[in-house]
Amino acid sequence: MDKRRLKLDGKIIRDPIYCYIPLRKIEEEIIGLAIFQRLRYTGQLSFANLVYPGACHSRFEHSLGVMHACNKFAEILTSSDYEIRLLRWVGLLHDLGHFPFSHAFEPAFYDFYLKDGFGWNDAHVRYACNKLIPESNKIKKILRADVGREGYDEILRLIQGKSKNRLLQSAIKGLFCCDRLDYLQRDAFHAGTPEYSIIDSERIFRARHKKTQADEIFYPKARFALEGAILSYYYMYQAIYYHHTVRSAFSLFVDIICRVFETDELRRYINKKLDRLENFETFYEADLISTLLEHRATSPDIQRILKRSLPKVILGENDIQEYPLLKDKLDDRIKLLSRKRELEKEIRRQIKKTVFLDSPVLIPYPIPFKPGFREPHLLIQEGNPPKTQPLSQVSTHLTQLWQAAGSITRIFMIDPPKTDRLLKMKKEIMEIIEEFLKEE
Numbered sequence: 001m002d003k004r005r006l007k008l009d010g011k012i013i014r015d016p017i018y019c020y021i022p023l024r025k026i027e028e029e030i031i032g033l034a035i036f037q038r039l040r041y042t043g044q045l046s047f048a049n050l051v052y053p054g055a056c057h058s059r060f061e062h063s064l065g066v067m068h069a070c071n072k073f074a075e076i077l078t079s080s081d082y083e084i085r086l087l088r089w090v091g092l093l094h095d096l097g098h099f100p101f102s103h104a105f106e107p108a109f110y111d112f113y114l115k116d117g118f119g120w121n122d123a124h125v126r127y128a129c130n131k132l133i134p135e136s137n138k139i140k141k142i143l144r145a146d147v148g149r150e151g152y153d154e155i156l157r158l159i160q161g162k163s164k165n166r167l168l169q170s171a172i173k174g175l176f177c178c179d180r181l182d183y184l185q186r187d188a189f190h191a192g193t194p195e196y197s198i199i200d201s202e203r204i205f206r207a208r209h210k211k212t213q214a215d216e217i218f219y220p221k222a223r224f225a226l227e228g229a230i231l232s233y234y235y236m237y238q239a240i241y242y243h244h245t246v247r248s249a250f251s252l253f254v255d256i257i258c259r260v261f262e263t264d265e266l267r268r269y270i271n272k273k274l275d276r277l278e279n280f281e282t283f284y285e286a287d288l289i290s291t292l293l294e295h296r297a298t299s300p301d302i303q304r305i306l307k308r309s310l311p312k313v314i315l316g317e318n319d320i321q322e323y324p325l326l327k328d329k330l331d332d333r334i335k336l337l338s339r340k341r342e343l344e345k346e347i348r349r350q351i352k353k354t355v356f357l358d359s360p361v362l363i364p365y366p367i368p369f370k371p372g373f374r375e376p377h378l379l380i381q382e383g384n385p386p387k388t389q390p391l392s393q394v395s396t397h398l399t400q401l402w403q404a405a406g407s408i409t410r411i412f413m414i415d416p417p418k419t420d421r422l423l424k425m426k427k428e429i430m431e432i433i434e435e436f437l438k439e440e
Contacts, residue, residue, distance in 0.1 A: 067091035069178035097128025112261035198228030311412035
């Protein structure tokens, strides 16, 4: 028996992925708070259930799952109960700031509310760590009682990816972090697509080289588990997260929330929910839907989502590939919500139809894209330092994934016309985009 095993003296929760998730009594105190309980009513996958009806699971169960995975990571790779406690808290609280419909709420939240200069990715993380957790005296008191003031600060750093402890940081951020390993497996299970999730987290944790914990170095026996996690990421994004119907609902919802912030009455409602902790505790998806249904600025389009009467793809990746130079410029422009909406409005003005531009990026293995990316290595020979080889040199097919992925550009339209008129309209849209980008 591992002498460092933390005493888990609380309840045991049934879970479809891990079978059982044991808790500590002190963790039950935070789980029981209203701010955490609201995650039960925050969907993990926003609109994936429009395609995969079983994908109705919540951020609540995912948070418990990441905590459990972090515990396993820490038991295998860390040296103290203190570090195990830290990582359990990080796993439990990492999604505390998620909004109704999760990531679909974030672009408008960032552009109209947060505006902190760091973009909309992980806006929910910054909101939780800079506002929700610091303003919750109960959470602060519980965390500091368990890990001290420095431990509390380190939890916030780890959640935000700012910790100097690279081993602990890799448990929650990175290619093989507990967050990713849990959501790939959990989302595939609920979507009914377990074949897309090739996850062996136990092998990944146990095959990590313990003598060089600052870098992700693995014994060769981990190779297929590492490949499986990377390929699972690719499969899940292609088949589920970036499915055209899911992205259609996502694009429409983003536009709806932008209009919420641009409408005085609705903006006051949203700001009230976001400004105060006690109001955010009851910011449920059902509450937001009810409010949007009651307002004429948003009711017709939120009904489209509820009735699955969504915008249709009129120009897909193959169509836009015929304009390679234009595609690169377009992808770059619509990364920023304000620029994307400006172009959408210009297209709507000219053709009298509502369109949405969408170009999510999929990079399963960030070579050669990401500056500063520290590639995982496989151990060749022990030593000081050990002799290693980049994973991409052993699993060469991973480096080709970016050619099959990259950005997935689509243009959606509400109620597109019949064939002949639509063909003419497609050409008009591309001409408008070309002229618009030329003027920049």
